Amino acid sequence: MSGEVDLPSDQSQAVAGMIREELARRRMSRQKLADDAKISISTLEKALSGKRSFTLATTIRLEQALDISLRGAKAAVVGASPGLAPDHLGAYSRAATQWLEGEYLTLRPSFEGGEAVYAYCTAIGWDEGASHLVFRESSRMDGAFTQSGAVSLPNQSGHIYLVTNDHGQHRMAVLGRPTITGELYGMLCTLQVGQGAHLTPAATAIALINLGRVTAPAFGRIGPDHPQYGEYNGHLRKIMSQGFVRFFPS
Structure with missing residues (x-):
């Protein structure tokens, strides 16, 4: 499978939700995550904002940087957003x-x-x-x-x-x-x-x-x-x- 294959839209949104929650919980900057995953900050920002889907290759790099599984994310994760603040307020989670x-x-x-x-x-x-x-x-x-x-x-x-x-x-x-x-x-x-x-x-x-x-x-x-x-x-x-x-x- 090519590393440039895009994730399905619903799965990409679920991955974005998981990443935002991890960033809020760890109080980690997006720039640091991009650096750790060896991807551009522009790629990360566009995927988190929904302007483009995560690719398989990018998702694997992010999994390695965060040491968590993202590809098992379900669309239901997006439904968990009531416990997650919107991006313009910092995308923090209530738990954090x-x-x-x-x-x-x-x-x-x-x-x-x-x-x-x-x-x-x-x-x-x-x-x-x-x-x-x-x-x-x-x-x-x-x-x-x-x-x-x-x-x-x-x-x-x-x-x-x-x-x-x-x-x-x-x-x-x-x-x-x-x-x-x-x-x-x-x-x-x-x-x-x-x-x-x-x-x-x-x-x-x-x-x-x-x-x-x-x-x-x-x-x-x-x-x-x-x-x-x-x-x-x-x-x-x-x-x-x-x-x-x-x-x-x-």
């Missing part, structure tokens, strides 16, 4: 991202000026219908600006993106890998409300701490006289002082 699900104390500097810290709750969980992680904020003083949206987890950077898309208006938090004690530190890019209907692009540090690790969490505007101010402000200072994010010019 369950560690991220939960409720988080969320901290950022107050936009009202001064030294206050603004604290609220962010819940992250799996949406069965959409087949990806979603987030939703709560316990905000400014409830009208509560955000919700999709969670993106691309293998390439290993970062976590919380993205709101409200009729084309975007707001995004970019979070790094969890620290050794589980905190998620990063940057929030949003719009600050000014006078009247004026909105100004703004970026600031943001921290997510699993609520299970927080004793008696406090929400709202936490000023310097609050008992938990030192702990909360310490997280934000750590983000800036230890290089979790960088603003230019520095």
